[in-house]
Amino acid sequence: MSTADVTEQRPSTLRSASLPKWSPWAIAAGSIVVAVGIGAGAGLDSKVQWGLIAALLFIFGTFAVAAKVEGKRQAKDRVVTALVWVAFLLALIPLVSLIWTTVKRGVKVLDPYFLTHSMGIVSDSEPGGGIYHAIIGSLEQVGLATAIGAPVGVLTAVYLVEYGRGGLAKAVTFFVDVMTGIPSIVAGLFILSLMLMFDMQPFGFAGSLALAILMMPVVVRSTEEMLKLVPNELREASLALGVPKWRTILKVVLPTSIGGITTGIMLAIARIAGETAPILLLVWGNSFINNNPFSGAQQALPLYIYQQYANSSGSTAAYDRAWAASLTLIAFVMILNLVARGIARWKAPKTGR
Amino acid sequence: MDISTKTTDASPPTPAAVGKHGAARTKSRPGDRVFLGLSRGSGILLLVIMAAIAVFLTYRASLAISKDHGNFLTTFEWNTNLIPPTFGIAVLAFGTVVSSVIAMALAVPVAVAIALFLTHYAPRRLSGPVAYVIDLLAAVPSIVYGLWGALILVPHMNGLFGWLNHYFGWTGIFSWDGGAPRSMLTVGILLAIMILPIITNVSREVFRQVPQMHEEAALALGATRWEVIRMAVLPFGRSGVISASMLGLGRALGETMAVATVLSPDFDIHASLLNPGGGTFAQNIASKFGEATQDGRDALIASGLILFVITLLVNGAARAIIARRKEYSGANA
């Protein structure tokens, strides 16, 4: 059979019936119109339900149309595309709502007064008061936790990468993995059991210890990754010059990876700054300003949010304060994240020529 | 080559130091010993902390359990102020598992879909910023999810609950008596929303690492986009997605505040996921802690120990899967 014959018998093997480029949009628009019709007709008051109906119509509509025109394989492909888009848009709803609500409700009472005053004697259901005491508490607790957790984490990573061989290093690696998975409330319970042992009252530093435990494995992991990126040639170059190992680490290895290490530490800070459970168990919360983290109950931003929500029995003023504190906390965490990424990009080892 | 210049710059002090350390050179250098000591000490400190967590929690738990009048594993009660105290973790274990299972069932498929969307479907102008935002959402503190869940999500659940009750109420699982929708299902949904960014992020990384050549192999066989994903992307990413899910599961199991704000707890196991009630380990600790006496705290610590063990098992499983994947990809290199 000559090739010419084939071409004549089957005019085209490359071309198959296919839907025009705009068809997904058309099906989507059609689904929305029909869903609005059904929703309005059946008197469904939730717009979310309208959306779900539209999504279902879109998926089934896509399959029906594509299967009819293009065949089963293409239809499957199009349905998956539709599913993936729908999943994305669906997931966007709660996440956008979360950010939107926090910003919208948060700005209501968020002003300089709110940031610079404590709750003091303002009762939970009254308007007024602020989060100054919580900010102070959070900064002190997180600061102390970082002062403990970051050096221990970095040094452990140095040990694992630069010295670590044998059983001890393996054990540490394994338990760092295990430690990463500790729920924050368990870390809190551990410190609590120590405090019960010595019959101690709650104070800020106890919270710091729990936060430090949560922070260490995160710092170890990220620092380890960064140290592994430092090329061995650099270490050898330095050692070959007669520089002792510890100075090689301090002067060559750590400076090379300092950007990545800082980023890792900042991301870890962002994570522990939002922890509520250990603070609830160990620091208790306080309406007044307590500048001393080593004595007496303190407040912290996440715990403040929880208490404004939980202890206020539905007072709008308390909810407003909870949202404003949430916005402050998110802003703090986001800024840390953004700065950390900035540092990572700025200090990134230049690769390629 | 900027760095090697730095190295040479750093070297001038060393010749001077050689004289000073000349004697020490044959022995071990004090600086080296101090530095090694510090870093090894940090590693050992981590091990000590882990051991201490296990020892102290077990010790306090044993104090509590020895006083427990009920059966620690099966009693449906948490009355630590009774004399003798009576408490058991059955309800908490059930609630923790149920809420986490709901969260996983909802979050994993959606997260995988979004990860695929970002790596294989979305236009590049969209996928970059979206990936970035999802990254940031993974860092939003859980208390904020809790506040949003309690004040925004819960009121929006009424419609869904009514619908579920109307059509599936006969199953018992979805029957609803019309109370506030502060139930296990709401908790599961909130947890799903919370762990979604985490699972999405890790899965996205895994999908991005699928070697281009495997995708091209499928394309060259005349595969559609979905067939490329099924043949090359999903098999390659499977173990990565599983370990991402385990990571999310670990978060869901240990989550305290998001559950404590949304759930209206009681100490019973209910067939219906829609009616309020039940509890989880972490939530129970947070809500009972305030009024707990010394014995009560020990009892809570005992329940925390169980949570600790459960999360260890989940994490261990995740590590095992990742380790297997490493061997596997090594064989292919």
Add this chain to the structure above:
Amino acid sequence: MAKRIDVSGLTAYYGSHKAIEDISMTVEPRSVTAFIGPSGCGKSTFLRTLNRMHEVTPGGRVEGKVLLDDEDLYGAGVDPVSVRREVGMVFQRPNPFPTMSIFDNVAAGLRLNGNYKKSQLNDIVEKSLKGANLWNEVKDRLNKPGSGLSGGQQQRLCIARAIAVEPKVLLMDEPCSALDPISTLAIEDLIGELKERFTIVIVTHNMQQAARVSDRTAFFNLSAVGQPGRLIEIDDTERIFSNPSVQATEDYISGRFG
């Protein structure tokens, strides 16, 4: 069933960068055409435009015509997926699907295209593996993973996978560059056999290989780094290697540059 390829005025871009410019040539059915030229001259890019794999690369686009027996691959309404069914490809590095067995790798393309009975699949897989001279080496371990084979065997597995779907044209992008000399020889022998059934286009860095396996040879070059690659000449292999009509070709072949 082999088909002829007619390329006219083909230009390919990566974003705004022009990778190859204004290429026209004819590839005869049931023959082996080799593409040679210095690195970066665009011969692999050109190869990938012949089954629309070029546009898989972000920013990749093409102007011009590629006719497969009088039908333009880039014509309106042409489905790239169908194009790749007709024009198969073997890559530089062997890329069997790592999670699939040897059997499943060969059957992968068939399973996409509808329902084959188990016995039909068995027959086609056996035929394809025999066609790729691999059958005797793997017939006892068809259910073992394809990644357990040696590099040369993996590459022949990839060839078996490509020919199992009976394409009209087989593109090979430096198929031997990752292989040792003995495996290379096995693949070259195989190419000689496959040209009875397929139109074969092979990109190679190895001029001896081009001289050994191909009927016709096309020489690509670029005037300077950053400039688009161009087709310098295409002729019978014998002629290209003995008496090329362009000086640049002779310089390249005799090793005076490149």
